Amino acid sequence: MAEFTGNNLTCIRGERVVFAKLTFAIGEGEVLYLRGPNGSGKSTLLRLMAGLLRPVGGQILWNGESTLENAKTYRDLLHYIGHQDAIKTVLTVEENLTFWAEMSGVDPAKRSVGEALENFSLSHLASLPARFLSAGQRKRLNLARICASPAPLWLLDEPANSLDKASVGVLRSAITAHQEKGGLVAVATHEELSPESNVLNISEFTNNMKAPKENVA
Amino acid sequence: MNVFWKVFTSLIQREIRLAIRHGADSMMVVMFFVLVVVLFPLGVGPEPGILTRISAGVIWVAALLSAMLSMDRLFQTDFEDGSLDLLILTPQPLELLVLAKTIAHWLTTGLPLIIISPLLALLLNMETSGYGVLLAALALGTPTLSLIGTIGAALILGARRSGFLLSLLILPLFIPTLIFGVSAVDAALIDLPSKPQLLVLGGLLLASFALCPWASAAALRQAAE
Numbered sequence: 523m524a525e526f527t528g529n530n531l532t533c534i535r536g537e538r539v540v541f542a543k544l545t546f547a548i549g550e551g552e553v554l555y556l557r558g559p560n561g562s563g564k565s566t567l568l569r570l571m572a573g574l575l576r577p578v579g580g581q582i583l584w585n586g587e588s589t590l591e592n593a594k595t596y597r598d599l600l601h602y603i604g605h606q607d608a609i610k611t612v613l614t615v616e617e618n619l620t621f622w623a624e625m626s627g628v629d630p631a632k633r634s635v636g637e638a639l640e641n642f643s644l645s646h647l648a649s650l651p652a653r654f655l656s657a658g659q660r661k662r663l664n665l666a667r668i669c670a671s672p673a674p675l676w677l678l679d680e681p682a683n684s685l686d687k688a689s690v691g692v693l694r695s696a697i698t699a700h701q702e703k704g705g706l707v708a709v710a711t712h713e714e715l716s717p718e719s720n721v722l723n724i725s726e727f728t729n730n731m732k733a734p735k736e737n738v739a
Numbered sequence: 740m741n742v743f744w745k746v747f748t749s750l751i752q753r754e755i756r757l758a759i760r761h762g763a764d765s766m767m768v769v770m771f772f773v774l775v776v777v778l779f780p781l782g783v784g785p786e787p788g789i790l791t792r793i794s795a796g797v798i799w800v801a802a803l804l805s806a807m808l809s810m811d812r813l814f815q816t817d818f819e820d821g822s823l824d825l826l827i828l829t830p831q832p833l834e835l836l837v838l839a840k841t842i843a844h845w846l847t848t849g850l851p852l853i854i855i856s857p858l859l860a861l862l863l864n865m866e867t868s869g870y871g872v873l874l875a876a877l878a879l880g881t882p883t884l885s886l887i888g889t890i891g892a893a894l895i896l897g898a899r900r901s902g903f904l905l906s907l908l909i910l911p912l913f914i915p916t917l918i919f920g921v922s923a924v925d926a927a928l929i930d931l932p933s934k935p936q937l938l939v940l941g942g943l944l945l946a947s948f949a950l951c952p953w954a955s956a957a958a959l960r961q962a963a964e
Contacts, residue, residue, distance in 0.1 A: 574824055574963050598830040612760035613753070617784025624749040625829045627742045 523676055524550050526571075526706050530580035533566055539729040540566050548708060548720070551701045556710040558724035564710035565605065568677045571708060572602045575647075584675075588631070589652065598627070600675040601668040607660045611653035615644055616653055619670050626671040638669040642692055658685045662692075669696055676700060678709040692714075693709055747833050747839045754843030754917060768809045769851045775801040776859045787864045794963075795873065795924035799880075801859075802852050803913050806881060809848040810888040810909070811895065811902045813840065818896045827963050833956040837893075841885050841952070849881035869941070872927035872937070877921045881939040885953040887912045892957035916943055919935035 531544040540563040548554045555586065556564045569575045571582060572590055573596065583625045589596040607695050609618050616639065622631045639645045642662040647655070655663065661684050668676055676697075682690050697707055701716065758765055779797045784790055817823040826836050856877055857870055865873070892911035895901040923936035 555859070572824075572828055574827065590944050594830060594832075599826050600828065602824065604821050604824055606819075606824075608821040608825050609758060610753075610820070610822070612757060617753075617756070621753050622825065625746055625826070625831070627746055694776055712823065 524585060524704065524706060524709075525536065526582075526584055526675060527614045528571070528580065528582045531567075531570065531577045531582070532579035533563065533570060533575065534578045534640045535566060538637055539728075541724055542579075544707075544722075544724070544727040546722050547613060549732050550706065553697065553707040553709060553719050555721045556693065556708065556724060557721055558587040558600045558728070559669050562728055564724055568602070568679045568710060569604075572600060572677050573597065574602075580693055593644045601671075601673045602677045602679075603625040603664055603677050603681055604605050609655075609660055609663060612651055614649050614651055615639070615655070616685060618663060619666055622667045623670040627671070628671040633671050635670045641669060642666045642689070643697065658686060658689065661685055662689055665693060665696070674705050676705065676707045676709075678707065678711070678737040681709060682711050682713040682715070743831060743835060748798060749834060750839040751843045751846075752835055753869040755842055755847060757810065757844070758847035759807060764809070764812065765851060766849045768805045768848045769855055771808055772801050772852055773855065773859065775804060776862065779863070786842070790863045791865060791928075794860060794865040795869065795921045795928070797798040798856055798873065798923075799858055799917055799920045801911070802856070802877065802881065803884065803917060805852060806849065806884040807909065807913075808818050808843070810892045811905050812898055813844055813889060813892040814959065814962075815892070815901070823959065827960060832908055833959060834952040837889055837952045837955045837959070841882075841889050844889075845885040849885055852881060853877045865924075868930070869924045869928045872933045873924045874939055874953055876923040876933075876940060879937060879944050880916045880920045883916050883940070883944045883947050884913060886947040887916075889951055889955040893962065896959070896962035900957075916940065919943070 525547065525716075527547040529545055532542045533540040544567070546554060556567060558564055558650060566575065570577055573582075573593055576590065584592070584596055591623065608622070613621070614634065619635050619638065622634050636645070639648055642665060644659065644662060647659065652660070652663065665681060679695055685693065687702075690713060697709075697715055700707060772799055776797055779793070780790060782795070793960065814823060827833055829836070853874060856873060860873055861869060891905045894908060895905050898904050919939045920934045923933040923940065926933040926936060
């Protein structure tokens with residue numbers, strides 16, 4: 523039974539408290555939606571979950587064990603999609619995808635590069651240098667990366683940006699299929715990608731230095 | 740172990756493939772190397788005696804400058820397109836990945852310099868007795884330059900005027916390699932043994948091999964925060 527939790531997380535960036543005492547929990551087959559206005563710290567929280575940032579206070583646990591202390595095993599378990607798409611423009615679509623699948627260190631038998639390209643309708647572009655891709659196609663290539671090699675935890679930062687309706691549908695079914703396999707997802711998005719979801723509203727934990735209004739009569 | 744090796748080689752392959760498709764980058768380093776060396780006879784005059792005496796030094800200084808010129812893009816593109824985040828998040832140790840990138844960097848920029856250097860030695864009228872040692876010294880020295888350079892390349896990520904900053908950071912660290920590289924060739928030219936200098940160059944290579952990937956990896960993690 524996989525469980526991914528964060529306790530009392532506090533994050534400070536550039537002497538500003540982004541959020542404080544933030545707590546979340548994602549169970550097997552669950553999707554956690556991060557909501558909040560622009561600049562509220564959704565991306566920061568995802569980078570924190572990935573281990574790219576360190577929290578000032580609190581800890582992030584995978585099955586009760588600290589992800590920072592077991593960073594090497596933990597990194598085996600996660601896929602991260604950030605704002606940038608990590609695509610080398612001179613490599614072909616397939617070379618880009620295969621490279622990241624190889625870097626995951628996953629057994630070649632368990633990789634599914636061809637299938638991932640197929641799912642995100644990129645097969646016909648496989649041998650095209652990535653510099654000819656449109657913004658939406660680049661995003662799809664980046665999303666295909668998480669399907670090309672298996673990992674139980676997906677951290678997705680605005681995965682539906684610049685996608686058309688059909689591709690959002692593909693993303694939605696990829697997430698559903700991942701959930702059915704018992705996968706965990708944390709996603710910052712404005713789209714509704716799956717039903718019955720947990721929502722974490724980051725603005726509840728942000729400290730915007732505004733005076734509290736509760737005493738106004 | 741097997742997985743490590745597979746990841747290591749696929750990263751080297753990818754870097755070499757990128758370098759080949761961006762062919763101009765490697766070519767520019769070699770052209771720069773040639774141009775700097777060719778400028779010296781124009782500056783100090785074409786008298787063969789002078790050129791012979793300064794040949795080893797000129798080739799080494801030019802190699803240092805060209806190695807530095809190629810350094811600043813080493814992590815910069817990965818940093819800009821988000822690949823660096825993903826490299827940090829792979830299960831493999833970042834130190835290993837840095838080492839793979841360094842090896843690929845040396846193969847695409849250091850090795851061409853070594854290959855072209857006898858031609859430049861000829862242009863500078865170096866005596867034939869120095870050629871073998873020059874090649875050996877460059878073969879031991881240029882990987883050290885690449886390794887030391889990775890630290891600088893990792894530290895400058897996100898900085899303004901990064902190319903300029905890089906030279907200030909790493910040129911001083913290249914000095915030991917320069918001194919022993921030049922003195923190895925000079926010794927050979929006056930029929931003295933150059934083995935001690937080559938051994939020191941080997942030692943510098945081993946020391947930077949052991950230390951630089953760790954320092955660069957630490958700097959890269961810092962840059963990703």
